[in-house]
Amino acid sequence: MPKSSPPSPPEGTAATAAPPKTDVPVLISGAGPTGLLAGILLAKMGIRTQIIERDMTVSPLSKALSLHPRTLEILRQTGQDLSTRFEKQSWECHMVRMYFGGKLTAELQWTPAMESQFHHTWGLPQTSTVRLLTEEYERTGMGYIDRGWELVGTKVIEDIVGKKTTSWVETTIRRAVEGTNSRKGESAVLGTVEQAGDDEGKQYEIKVVKSDFLIGADGGRSTVRHVLDIPFPGRTRDANIILFDGHIDTDLPLDEMASINGTNLHAVGIFPLYGNRVRFLLSDGTLTEEEFAARKVKTPTKEYFERLLEETVTPHKIKILNYNWLTYYRANERRATKFVYKQRIILAGDAAHTHSPMGGQGLNTGLQDSYNLAWKIAMVLKGTAPLSLIDSYNEERIPIADEIIQLSSKNLNFFISESYWFFQARKIGLALFSYLAPYLPTGAGGPTFAMLGLRYYKNSLNKEHATHHNAPTAPASIGRRAPDDVVYPLAADSTPVRLYNLMNTLGAFQILVFTADCQFQKHGLEATLFTDVEHYQRSWLARWPGTGTGTAAGVAASKASPQFMVHIISHLGLDATVGDNNLKKESGYGKMYLDSEGGDLHRRYSITAKGGIVVVRPDTHISYRVESFDKAAWLDVDKYFGSILCRS
Known part of the structure; x- marks a missing residue:
């Protein structure tokens, strides 16, 4: 285990003819964890894929940090060697320390998930997850990543001859002749779901790719979802959360996660990475009505962040040594109205559902989307199953997304209000809570957080x-x-x-x-x-x-x-x-x-x-x-x- 501390169709199915020769069986938009795992699984079932990714390089941002027991099972089923490589670079998460007003109130132990061979959540930055999955995808030799190419349009072509229906996907992709595909003024705020407009005068190389299936794993701002005009209902939360990734010097232990609730009624979550590198999630109140209506947030300056952090953790000491990342996070709780479009285009990961990072469910849900989908696509392409099998992905993953959105929303509600709640509780007996806290059920190792009960x-x-x-x-x-x-x-x-x-x-x-x-x-x-x-x-x-x-x-x-x-x-x-x-x-x-x-x-x-x-x-x-x-x-x-x- 990882080290214990960080360093022909059935009845009722319409007949479907095989599509004409395509450029690639499966085109995947997005080289994040969801798209990469889909490519790996399909490759290991003998299906070639092509992944297009707008960004020229892998994002250096740590982003998601947790791999839950159900996801670890999936990685193990994908390949023992892959699982071992993840194990060597991860660490087990056993508990969270809770501080109130500077006092260590409780050390809540995660309940081991004994129903799995993986008893605990593993910690690993998303940068490492993407690197390991990219190496595994390239190792299969059954696909390639086209960096610098982005999807700009896609449609399902249907040809009906008699009782036979032939269908396939035609996707238009482009690459900037000079520079990159990034846009001026594009929001750097994590969690944004709005698309940025094109830059005027930029020249592009354009191609059309014909495929049997398209998987849209292109994130919360999903172009696939936008061009197909699939509604993305839900809400944008008005909570301001600052994300920090960097190295620090502190008098706090950095071997496990911690939650500090300050006397200033703000809270900070501390997530150790390697050595003295950490991730902070710092609550910063709510947006004003004007900021919320404009879908804009303040830009966190280093001076403002450090002052608010100091006020929140006092009397403990934290000194920022360097910054890898400092930004605001916008929590969007949204879910596409459908994940499957005409049985040929499928949304997965953040393109299909978004929510807050509280509970670390997002990346895990996306990987589990791919695990549900890949074998179904492979069976259809091999002629074992009818095309209608793809509809079961829609039936099965939508309820899961709704459950995860609800769970993360509750976690966010607790995080942004816990300081106020607990300091009010001091009037009626914070000491009683301090005594009982170590014995409260955490659920973090149970079926919900471990994702074994879905x-x-x-x-x-x-x-x-x-x-x-x-x-x-x-x-x-x-x-x-x-x-x-x-x-x-x-x-x-x-x-x-x-x-x-x-x-x-x-x-x-x-x-x-x-x-x-x-x-x-x-x-x-x-x-x-x-x-x-x-x-x-x-x-x-x-x-x-x-x-x-x-x-x-x-x-x-x-x-x-x-x-x-x-x-x-x-x-x-x-x-x-x-x-x-x-x-x-x-x-x-x-x-x-x-x-x-x-x-x-x-x-x-x-x-x-x-x-x-x-x-x-x-x-x-x-x-x-x-x-x-x-x-x-x-x-x-x-x-x-x-x-x-x-x-x-």
């Missing part, structure tokens, strides 16, 4: 079976993240392995077969089960070419496709015959593993005594489950795949 709902992709008995709030219900835990290979000298490390084939459905305590060996069910697994993997390979990654060891022998990986999990003692046969199997091709002695994984998946089959989507959310693993259950799973994938 779930999708029933739709065309997530379907319930009649035998699905557990409530929608249960950990392994339809739409929820699949629980992770350790399982044990049958070989006596084998070490435990995490389930998520078995489910590491990008773009593949993972079918988990739980044998429970159904007298598995007594009735010779192991032979029947192994036969069913091999039969259906062969059948699915013939009907749906795989988009999964990796070397499908054993494919020639088992005729299985990386698109459908099967893992059998039992918590019974198995005889030598079963063990010998199982050792010859490759992981994902009906290989059996043992649950813990207490059947922890069976319990976490709410498996009954009859056992069951659970279908886990390529993004590790549960999309279908059926009780038992008899022939009727396998037939139901087969029908489920037939209902969401193209007909053979």
Whole structure:
């Protein structure tokens, strides 16, 4: 772990013809974390991409600082090497110190997220995140970043011949002949969603790119969203927040986050980076009515910032040694009315939703947008799934965005008002709060902040079976993240392995077969089960070419496709015959593993005594489950795949 302190379509779907030859399967606008991860995931599923980015260089600003446990799982699923590189440059966040009026009131420990192999949030500046993702994207050799090019127009072309509809995207991009694409007077305030006008007289080189899909990951000021005239309703908060990034000298410890609430009724959040480099978020009241109406903020001078900071942290001392960044932040709480345009253009990240940085959810939500989207695009391009699958991105990510916007809004409300609230509370017993604070639930390591509890709902992709008995709030219900835990290979000298490390084939459905305590060996069910697994993997390979990654060891022998990986999990003692046969199997091709002695994984998946089959989507959310693993259950799973994938 990181160091502990900083340094053919289904029923009801219109027939869709393949588009004409395009320049690139997927064009991505924006080389930030969201666009880069989408490019990496698509590349590892065999899909070429092109990323256009207006800026000639990567932004040096630290921006987002947090990688939550769910995001860390996604990075691990993307690649062990990538995850390791992130681990080496990150640090774990364990707590926040709270000061009131100069007094250390509480040290709130983050609750470890024990439902994941990643128990804590990792700290890492966005500059490092972008660099690591850029290196990984270039390493794939399946795409390139065109810097200096910006999107100026895009449209979906539709050609209808008889009952067949052909569609693709045509995008106009440009590059300044001299200089850069930056505009005069362009706002440097972070969080701005308004676009700047063009400079007069600037000359551009112009090209048109034809692609099957366009991903708009071009930030809060998204040109993709603007040119498609997709509304971006919500509100701009009137809170003034100053952002600082630089090196300091201080008498405060810099090994963990801190929140200081000053007697001047202002607050500052302190986020350690490396050594004595920190990020400050300093509350500076609210905009005047005139400033708010004009969508303008004051420019923070060094003198003003240092004076306000000193007043807020007193009696503690902070000396600014240098500045990397000093600006105001405008919190926009907005969400596009739709994320998918004509099934070919998709908004992701800040282009689709914006909110305050409180809680560190923004970058993480954008990366999770890409994780939800990439495998769906890959399946459509490979001919495995109908184009209508893209609509599920819209259905699933809009509720998530709404939830995150609401959460960050509550966090912002607390931050800008906490000094006033707590100093008023002194009149009725701040001492009581000081005593209770260390015992209050922080939630920071829980499902909400860790982003492990975010779930999708029933739709065309997530379907319930009649035998699905557990409530929608249960950990392994339809739409929820699949629980992770350790399982044990049958070989006596084998070490435990995490389930998520078995489910590491990008773009593949993972079918988990739980044998429970159904007298598995007594009735010779192991032979029947192994036969069913091999039969259906062969059948699915013939009907749906795989988009999964990796070397499908054993494919020639088992005729299985990386698109459908099967893992059998039992918590019974198995005889030598079963063990010998199982050792010859490759992981994902009906290989059996043992649950813990207490059947922890069976319990976490709410498996009954009859056992069951659970279908886990390529993004590790549960999309279908059926009780038992008899022939009727396998037939139901087969029908489920037939209902969401193209007909053979």
